Amino acid sequence: MALKHADPGQVIDLTPYGAALAQKQSIALFKSEDLEVMRLVLLAGSAMPSHDVAGEITIQCLEGSIEISADGATHVLYPGHLMYLAGRAPHALFALEDASVLVTVALKRS
Template sequence: MALPHASPGQAIDVRPLGAALPQHKTTALFKAGDLEVMRLVLPAGRSLPVHQVAGEITVQCIEGVLDVTVEGTSHRLQAGELLYLAGGVPHGVTALQDASALVTVALRR
């Protein structure tokens, strides 16, 4: 069963999960015509393999520490930091500590 996405005008809680992080999974918060927003949840040591998407991306670390590898260059993101990626750029993500992040993707049709 798919989780419902937020409706326009609906507030979404993206505060740090804290001690509850291990019980959460990555979820899509909403998807509109040109934009998708997800909450990425990664326990320490877990990763997303190198991949790419057509549209631009932002990764905003909410809690923990993430290593985002972009075309072979490592970027360490801590809580409060945001990384912008151009569309089509290969990237991978590894949690150096239990972490959650807000990921936005500009959808290309």
């Protein structure tokens, strides 16, 4: 069964999960022709290996903390921090503690 994505104009609750974070899963919030938005849940010690996407992306930490390796540097994002990456920029994520992040991807059309 396909997941239900948000409809245009629908409010999406991004309140931190708090104590329930460890029981949550990553979810796609919506995808349109030009944009995709996901809420990723990364438990402490978990990693997303180096990868890239065609379009520009932003990664915003909602709770917890994550380490992002990109452009030859490593940065730590805490709640309220946002990072922008150019399209095709290789990047890796590592959860320093249980975290949820909002990822926005500008989709490149062929």
